[in-house]
Amino acid sequence: MLIYQQSRTGRRAAAQAPLEKSELSGIPEAFRRKQRADLPEVSEMQAVRHYTRLSQQNFSIDTQFYPLGSCTMKYNPRGCNSLAMLPKFLARHPEAPADHSQGFMACLYELQELLKEVTGMQAVSLSPAAGAQGEFAGVAMIRAYHDARGDEARTEILVPDAAHGTNPASAVMCGYTVREIPSGPDGDVDVDELRKVVGPQTAGIMLTNPSTLGVFDRKIEEIAGLVHEAGGLLYYDGANLNAILGKVRPGDMGFDVIHVNLHKTFSTPHGGGGPGAGPVGVSKRLQPYLPVPMVAQDGDQYHWLTEDDCPESIGRLSTFAGNAGVLLRAYIYARMLGGEGMERVAEYSTLNANYMLKRLTDAGFDAAYPERRATHEFILTLHKQAKQLGVNTMDFAKRLLDYGFHAPTTYFPLLVPECLLIEPTETESREELDGFIDALCSIKQEAEENPEQVKGAPYNLPVKRLDDVRAARELDLAWKSDND
Amino acid sequence: MPFIPHTEEDVREMLAAIGVSDIEALFDEIPPTLRCGKLKKLPQAMSEMEVAGLMSARANQDGDPACFIGAGAYDHHIPAAVWQLASRGEFYTAYTPYQAEASQGTLQVLYEFQSMMVALTGMDVSNASLYDGATALAEAVLMAVRANRKSKSRRILIPRSLHPAYRRVTQAMVENQGIELVELPFDLAGGHTDPATLAQFAGQDIAALVIPQPNYFGVLEEVDALTDWAHANKALAIGVVNPVALAVLNPPGEWGAQGADICCGEGQPLGAPLSSGGPYFGFMCCKQALVRQMPGRIVGCTRDLDGKVGFTLTLQAREQHIRRSKATSNICTNQGLMATAATIHMALLGSDGLERVAAACHTNTQNLVQKLTSLEGVEPLFNRPVFHEQVLRLPISADGVLDQLSAMDVLGGLDLSRDYPELGDAILVCATEKRVEPEMDDFQKKLQMILSC
Numbered sequence: 006m007l008i009y010q011q012s013r014t015g016r017r018a019a020a021q022a023p024l025e026k027s028e029l030s031g032i033p034e035a036f037r038r039k040q041r042a043d044l045p046e047v048s049e050m051q052a053v054r055h056y057t058r059l060s061q062q063n064f065s066i067d068t069q070f071y072p073l074g075s076c077t078m079k080y081n082p083r084g085c086n087s088l089a090m091l092p093k094f095l096a097r098h099p100e101a102p103a104d105h106s107q108g109f110m111a112c113l114y115e116l117q118e119l120l121k122e123v124t125g126m127q128a129v130s131l132s133p134a135a136g137a138q139g140e141f142a143g144v145a146m147i148r149a150y151h152d153a154r155g156d157e158a159r160t161e162i163l164v165p166d167a168a169h170g171t172n173p174a175s176a177v178m179c180g181y182t183v184r185e186i187p188s189g190p191d192g193d194v195d196v197d198e199l200r201k202v203v204g205p206q207t208a209g210i211m212l213t214n215p216s217t218l219g220v221f222d223r224k225i226e227e228i229a230g231l232v233h234e235a236g237g238l239l240y241y242d243g244a245n246l247n248a249i250l251g252k253v254r255p256g257d258m259g260f261d262v263i264h265v266n267l268h269k270t271f272s273t274p275h276g277g278g279g280p281g282a283g284p285v286g287v288s289k290r291l292q293p294y295l296p297v298p299m300v301a302q303d304g305d306q307y308h309w310l311t312e313d314d315c316p317e318s319i320g321r322l323s324t325f326a327g328n329a330g331v332l333l334r335a336y337i338y339a340r341m342l343g344g345e346g347m348e349r350v351a352e353y354s355t356l357n358a359n360y361m362l363k364r365l366t367d368a369g370f371d372a373a374y375p376e377r378r379a380t381h382e383f384i385l386t387l388h389k390q391a392k393q394l395g396v397n398t399m400d401f402a403k404r405l406l407d408y409g410f411h412a413p414t415t416y417f418p419l420l421v422p423e424c425l426l427i428e429p430t431e432t433e434s435r436e437e438l439d440g441f442i443d444a445l446c447s448i449k450q451e452a453e454e455n456p457e458q459v460k461g462a463p464y465n466l467p468v469k470r471l472d473d474v475r476a477a478r479e480l481d482l483a484w485k486s487d488n489d
Numbered sequence: 490m491p492f493i494p495h496t497e498e499d500v501r502e503m504l505a506a507i508g509v510s511d512i513e514a515l516f517d518e519i520p521p522t523l524r525c526g527k528l529k530k531l532p533q534a535m536s537e538m539e540v541a542g543l544m545s546a547r548a549n550q551d552g553d554p555a556c557f558i559g560a561g562a563y564d565h566h567i568p569a570a571v572w573q574l575a576s577r578g579e580f581y582t583a584y585t586p587y588q589a590e591a592s593q594g595t596l597q598v599l600y601e602f603q604s605m606m607v608a609l610t611g612m613d614v615s616n617a618s619l620y621d622g623a624t625a626l627a628e629a630v631l632m633a634v635r636a637n638r639k640s641k642s643r644r645i646l647i648p649r650s651l652h653p654a655y656r657r658v659t660q661a662m663v664e665n666q667g668i669e670l671v672e673l674p675f676d677l678a679g680g681h682t683d684p685a686t687l688a689q690f691a692g693q694d695i696a697a698l699v700i701p702q703p704n705y706f707g708v709l710e711e712v713d714a715l716t717d718w719a720h721a722n723k724a725l726a727i728g729v730v731n732p733v734a735l736a737v738l739n740p741p742g743e744w745g746a747q748g749a750d751i752c753c754g755e756g757q758p759l760g761a762p763l764s765s766g767g768p769y770f771g772f773m774c775c776k777q778a779l780v781r782q783m784p785g786r787i788v789g790c791t792r793d794l795d796g797k798v799g800f801t802l803t804l805q806a807r808e809q810h811i812r813r814s815k816a817t818s819n820i821c822t823n824q825g826l827m828a829t830a831a832t833i834h835m836a837l838l839g840s841d842g843l844e845r846v847a848a849a850c851h852t853n854t855q856n857l858v859q860k861l862t863s864l865e866g867v868e869p870l871f872n873r874p875v876f877h878e879q880v881l882r883l884p885i886s887a888d889g890v891l892d893q894l895s896a897m898d899v900l901g902g903l904d905l906s907r908d909y910p911e912l913g914d915a916i917l918v919c920a921t922e923k924r925v926e927p928e929m930d931d932f933q934k935k936l937q938m939i940l941s942c
Contacts, residue, residue: 007597007600007601007604008601008832008836009601009604017839017841017842018568018837018838018839018842021566021568021837021838021842022838022841022842022843022845022846023845023846023848023849023922025845025849026844026845026848027845027848027849027851027852028848028852029737029847029848029851030851030852030855031851031855031874031875032709032737032738032851032874032876033874036709036738036739036874037737037738037739038735038736038737038738038739038740039739039743041840041841041844042608042609042611042735042736042740042840042843043608043840044605044608044609044835044836044838044839044840044843045605045835045836045839046839046840046841047836047837047839049568049570049837052570052833052836052837053570053574055836056574056598056832056833056836057574057577059593059594059597059598060574060577060579060580060594061579061594062592062593062594062597063579063580063583063591063592063593063594063595064583064588064591064592065578065579065580065581065582065583066578066582066583067578067579067581067582068578068579071584073584073587076584078582078584079492080492081581081582082491082492082537084537084540084541086576086581088540088541088544088545089544090572090576090762091544091545091548092548092553093548093549093551093552093553094544094548094551094764094765095762095763095764096553096556096564096762096763097551097763097764097765098556098558098562098564098763098765098900099561099562099763099765099766099767100558100560100562100900100903101551101554101556101558101765101895101900102891102892102895102900104892104895104896105551105552105554105895105900106551107550107551108546108547108548108549108550108551109547109548109551109765111547111550112544112547118530119531119532122528122530122531123528123531125525134620134621134624134767134768134824135620135820135821135822135823136821136822137809137819137820137821137822138620138624138819138820140819141662141819145661145665148665169809169810169821170808170809170810170811170812170813170816170821171809171810171819171821173809173813173814174809174812174813174814174816174818174819175819176814177814177815177816177819178631178662178665178666178818178819179665180665180666180667182814183813183814220518221518221519223518223519223520225520225523226520226522226523249519251525251528251531252516252519252524252525253519253523253524253525254525257523257525258523268822272492274581274582274826275582275583275584275585275822275825276580276581276582276583276824276825276826276827276829277580277583277584277585277586277592277594277595277598277599277825277826277829278584278585278586278595278599278617278618278786278822278823278824278825278826279585279618279768279822279823279824279825279826279827280620280767280768280770280822280823280824280825280826280827281822296661312657319661320657320658320660320661321623321654321657321658321661322624322658322661322662323620323621323623323624323658323766323767324561324562324621324622324623324652324654324655324658324755324766324769325561325562325621325654325765325766325767326765326766326767327766327767328620328767328768329764329765329766329767329768330762330764330765330767330768331767331768333544337540337544340532340534340535340540340543341491341534341535341536341537341540342491342492342534343531343532343533343534343535344527344528344529344531344532344533344534345534346490346491346534347528347531349490349493351516352512352515353490353493353495353512355512355515355516356495356500356503356504356507356512356515357503359507359509359515360503360506360507363506363507363508364506377518378515378517378518379515402588403588403590406588406590406591411584411588411591412588412591414587417810431492431493432492432493432494433494434494434495434499435494435495435499435502435503461794463590463591466590466591466593467590467593467799468589468590468593468793468797468799469590469793469794469795469797470590470793470794471589471590471791471792471793471799471800471801472791472792472793472794473589473791473801473803475791475792476789476790476791476801476803477789477803477804477805477806479791480614480780480789480803480804481789481790481791482600482603482607482614482615482780482787482788482789482790482803483600483603483604483607483608483613483614483615484600484601484604485604
């Protein structure tokens with residue numbers, strides 16, 4: 006039931022608004038609203054019950070194993086939340102002057118420094134609000150670099166077919182055309198194909214390494230050499246940084262610009278779809294183009310670097326300084342981990358993924374790249390089950406929900422048919438992994454013995470399988486009182 | 490090991506199952522020359538207790554001054570229930586609701602959010618959030634260029650009275666697509682965009698006109714005339730609005746004869762703490778006919794196999810994960826949790842509550858302006874009606890005055906000289922419903938002291 010359907014005219018949560026109703030004496034009638042906005046009218050307790058109940062209709066990290074590939078659904082420490090929400094942090098106005106900002110800016114400055122060290126880049130700007138905005142910033146910097154050199158023939162960005170959809174979309178927003186490069190049969194970028202398409206029209210290449218195929222691209226140095234030789238730059242999509250944190254750095258692989266998804270690798274929560282944060286790091290030659298604002302240190306004082314200090318910057322990407330509260334959470338997380346803790350992130354996320362891969366392939370599931378080592382994630386293909394039993398990946402995914410596990414990423418990357426991209430993260434215990442493996446095996450058995458059972462899933466959730474086609478055809482995007 | 494549950498025995502058995510001798514062996518596909526070795530500049534781990542000490546000290550260092558700055562971020566009361574509910578792990582630690590059946594909580598909240606934004610703006614449809622107000626405007630501009638089939642130009646009229654950061658962000662986000670932002674001057678007496686200044690563009694091919702309400706100066710714009718001008722000139726009208734102001738101001742859906750085509754804005758006043766500028770959320774609403782050009786997530790109501798009502802992400806063919814390079818935007822992660830908080834905030838306040846908040850802010854700012862302008866040499870710069878902010882001229886350097894006030898724990902407004910040198914020593918002040926009489930008196934007293942020095 007919607008909150009609107011619990012509404013009664015004249016009911017209020019009276020303690021939540023000013024007790025006095027003042028006059029709008031300075032606003033002429035012509036500017037005023039003629040009819041009151043139709044918002045729900047409920048008591049405080051009704052609202053609390055309603056949203057508590059709704060929360061209970063969600064799967065979440067706090068309640069379930071949530072092995073979504075390339076999403077890094079690791080535990081989000083509660084300490085990060087409560088400390089980032091200290092009342093004085095929450096009360097700080099974004100335009101507060103420097104003498105009321107030193108504590109906050111110290112955290113941001115140190116986070117910039119931490120990210121530089123762990124990514125091997127020369128300079129970092131924290132301002133992008135999410136991974137896709139980090140990508141936009143990165144590609145915009147690549148463009149600014151070429152433009153500044155008068156190199157205007159570079160109109161193309163290369164993107165592997167396994168890339169996240171945001172990569173080509175971000176390149177287009179920067180005015181580039183996108184050329185796709187195929188992956189080879191072993192999951193690495195097909196270097197021969199790359200050689201054919203790289204040239205004076207190449208502005209850059211966007212790569213995720215480890216890629217979304219769950220493997221580390223072993224030819225990265227060769228790729229970097231080829232692209233650099235042609236005058237292009239390398240963009241690193243940090244979606245899978247968790248796999249290599251403290252082991253290999255994008256800067257050392259030859260990347261010129263990167264973004265880091267703090268809501269993945271640095272364990273800030275996903276919040277049902279954000280907020281995230283997508284700081285960008287660059288090599289020396291791209292430093293002048295970083296988005297503003299950034300924090301600089303001068304003796305023991307911190308100050309903002311803005312448009313005035315960075316005339317060549319690609320500019321500003323949010324009204325103020327990006328998702329500051331997310332940045333604080335990531336900073337707190339990084340301080341609790343320390344250097345050694347960061348290395349362990351890569352180690353244990355990789356251990357968990359390889360353990361699952363081995364047990365699942367032993368149980369008769371097909372790995373998409375059986376000869377490869379898993380990184381922090383891996384792909385199973387249910388092609389065989391779909392073909393022989395008529396039970397596809399979506400059916401497996403929905404049935405997993407009945408077993409109390411969130412489904413892995415399904416049907417992505419697009420080039421592997423009937424795929425499940427599974428990322429357990431380092432924070433899951435062996436028992437949890439075993440439970441998930443047992444569930445998948447048990448669903449496989451169901452699929453073999455009683456395929457209809459799997460195809461009808463889920464059964465134990467607030468709703469059964471939803472009609473997506475109806476949702477798009479008979480658009481109902483907002484409640485209206487007359488369709489109650 | 491922080492947040493890693495493995496015992497030594499677990500590790501031994503897991504490695505044995507994989508068939509390798511140690512964890513290091515799992516990294517054998519990475520070329521050894523690339524390995525970074527120990528990163529010496531990373532700090533040592535801290536316990537939660539230690540980091541709590543550090544963060545408390547940092548937070549305390551910045552103090553708790555009385556805030557009279559608005560300028561796009563407003564210090565409103567947030568009911569206790571809002572963040573207690575939004576911080577529930579089930580909301581806080583869920584992903585984007587790709588598996589709809591396991592995400593009905595988030596999806597229904599977002600459907601309610603869209604419903605409330607539609608009610609507040611008077612538009613037909615809403616998306617489920619963008620990053621912030623400024624990026625929402627940039628996306629609205631891109632959307633208008635795509636959607637306006639009567640226009641072949643990529644020219645957008647954008648008033649100088651609009652938030653300077655919104656103009657900068659929009660510029661940064663659209664310039665690589667060959668879109669031209671043409672600045673409209675504001676009236677120096679009124680602080681608003683005089684519709685007469687549009688005459689010079691009549692007959693030209695313009696894709697859209699941006700209309701802020703209220704504008705950056707707090708001043709109310711002639712939204713009806715501006716909207717009608719846009720439509721008469723085959724341009725789309727993009728409203729940029731404050732959602733709290735919409736509780737009392739005419740909503741964009743009713744501007745002029747036909748209403749605005751797209752409206753967007755900063756959602757922060759609906760339940761997001763000031764928090765140094767983020768996370769906030771951008772919102773965007775539009776007319777039904779434009780829905781397929783919208784960027785970002787949209788939630789739709791549908792039915793399950795048994796005919797029961799349920800919610801799911803819809804019109805996904807607009808989005809990057811399906812359409813890739815042909816998507817309406819690159820946005821993926823948005824500001825879902827902030828939209829969740831806003832939904833709860835609006836449910837708790839209702840229309841009556843939001844009207845009270847809006848009216849209290851308006852009255853408080855009037856009261857503050859009266860107190861400050863009673864001082865010699867302090868005067869309002871513009872003569873038009875305002876919502877809850879006002880520009881004041883000071884008799885001496887604004888910069889110096891604000892620094893001295895800050896040292897006395899009063900954030901006395903924003904210095905406009907950087908973005909609007911033509912206004913001289915001008916500051917933008919705001920008194921939300923949270924500012925009480927003694928704080929305003931204190932502000933007045935301190936300002937008087939500084940001015941009389």
